[in-house]
Amino acid sequence: MIEVALMVEGQNDLNWPRWQRIARAAEDLGFVGLYRSDHYINPEPPDKDSLELWVSLTWLASHTKRIEFGPLVSPVSFRQPTMTARMASAVDDLSGGRLTLGLGAGWQEREHKNYGWELLDLPERFQRFEEGLEVISSLLNSDQPVHFEGKYYHLNDAILLPRPARPGGPPILIGGNGPRKTLPLVARYAQEWNAVFNTPENVKGLNAELDRLLEAQGRAKTEVRRSLMTRLVYGKDEAAFNDKIKAIGRSEEELKKSGIVIGNASQVVEHLGRMAEAGVQRTMLQWIEIDDMAGLEAFARDVLPQVKGS
DSSP states (O other), X not given: OOEEEEEEOTTSSOOHHHHXXXXXXXXXXXXXXXXXXXXXXXXXXXXXXXXXXXXXXXHHHHHOSSOEEEESOEEGGGSXXXXXXXXXXXXXXXXXXXXXXXXEOOOOHHHHHHHTOXXXXXXXXXXHHHHHHHHHHHHHHOSSOEEEEOSSOEEEEXXXXXXXXXXTOSOXXXXXXXXXXXXXXXXXXXXXXXXXXXOHHHHHHHHHHHHHHHHHTTOOGGGSEEEEEEEEEOOSSHHHHHHHHHHXXXXXXXXXXXXXXXXXXXXXXXXXXXXXXTTOOEEEEEOOOTTOHHHHHHHHHHTGGGOTTO
């Protein structure tokens, strides 16, 4: 039906013990992958533990054997794209080809201000993002030295060595729901589109628009995997589930309307089925309560066997 992966927020109290524990759980419980955000801090205080992205992925590459993984997403706004390409290629090789390179323009104002990075206004931000995509794609795909002259990035006889073990290196993922800016970039540069906090009904329409854009680029629809990242609210039992709803402070109906996967096993399976019908091939379910391993184990036991793609 659909592949099911986990997603955690790296800036939301993630440290080595928690990361190692959830990575082993993802591997052992049958999830297809484990993804994480790339932030220094949350948009609002208080600040919490925040495990650095590429260091954590390097550990994951060498301490797991099966699961796929990657950032959702790594912004070009605070990593120079040539270095991102070097790190991604090396981590992908270390893992035996299990990394998906999620890339973004950057969006969170507080972390950019606090740590001295320039976010830029929206038009310039997307111009810089497209240049970063061009730089990374060129370095991953070209066996010859690359020349590039942009507004934000400049390459002269730049080559990525050693060459990626996978032809073209790790696949590029672009996340977002924007039909005017994001989807055209997906059609040009990406091997995966990741919708974010969206309903199956909306994703179906965006999928059709992406198909049209891919055709205009001379690419087949099958060249781009379709995935969706959204929150999962699930408890080991009814009492645990109700506690989570109470802590969130919004009704189940409100959460469902925003695309969040919520409910008991049969309700979750039904929602995942509607995702699959809308064209979603993989879902990354955001697990906020990172210490609730009992809830995660219950989800894996009750839901994953009913979802064929997992």
